Amino acid sequence: MPLKVEGTTEVARALDQVADHDFTEANRKVAARMVPVARHLAPVKTGALGASLQAVATKTSASIVSRLDYSVPQEYGAPRHDLLGVHYAERALDQSMDQTEADYLAEVERATKKADLGWG
Numbered sequence: 564m565p566l567k568v569e570g571t572t573e574v575a576r577a578l579d580q581v582a583d584h585d586f587t588e589a590n591r592k593v594a595a596r597m598v599p600v601a602r603h604l605a606p607v608k609t610g611a612l613g614a615s616l617q618a619v620a621t622k623t624s625a626s627i628v629s630r631l632d633y634s635v636p637q638e639y640g641a642p643r644h645d646l647l648g649v650h651y652a653e654r655a656l657d658q659s660m661d662q663t664e665a666d667y668l669a670e671v672e673r674a675t676k677k678a679d680l681g682w683g
Contacts, residue, residue, distance in 0.1 A: 584674035586667075590625035593663050594618035601627050601655035606637055616652075627652045 595618040602613035615629040628634075640648030656663065 578678070580678035581671070581674045584670075584677070585622045586670055587620050587622050589666055589670035590620035590622075591618065592666055593659075594620050594625040594627060596662065597625075597627055597652070597655045597659055600658055601652045604649070604651035604654050606649050606651070612637060627655070 598616050598618050601616050605613040605616065607613065612629065612631060612634060615631050615634065616627050617629070619626045619628050636644070636646055637649055638652055639650075640646050
């Protein structure tokens with residue numbers, strides 16, 4: 564006997580609304596929280612790298628950015644130059660993961676309420 568599900572069109576519409584939800588504010592909050600942690604974890608020779616880190620948020624992403632040419636090799640490494648990455652931004656995310664997850668869960672709950680899914 565096949566399973567019959569009623570209201571699938573409405574559920575699909577509501578899920579599309581959740582997928583289209585603007586997460587900019589949640590992303591801004593997450594990125595802003597990570598910047599001071601990343602600044603603390605960034606390698607220090609002159610202090611320019613840590614000072615250059617900024618939070619950037621869009622509808623779909625949260626980032627820590629720097630305009631310094633050497634910020635990427637400091638994060639990820641440069642094997643041709645025998646430079647190992649420090650992974651300061653990655654470690655900043657790891658250290659703030661519990662709060663980051665809580666922020667995103669709260670935002671998903673707001674999105675589902677707005678889409679009237681009846682969840683959360």
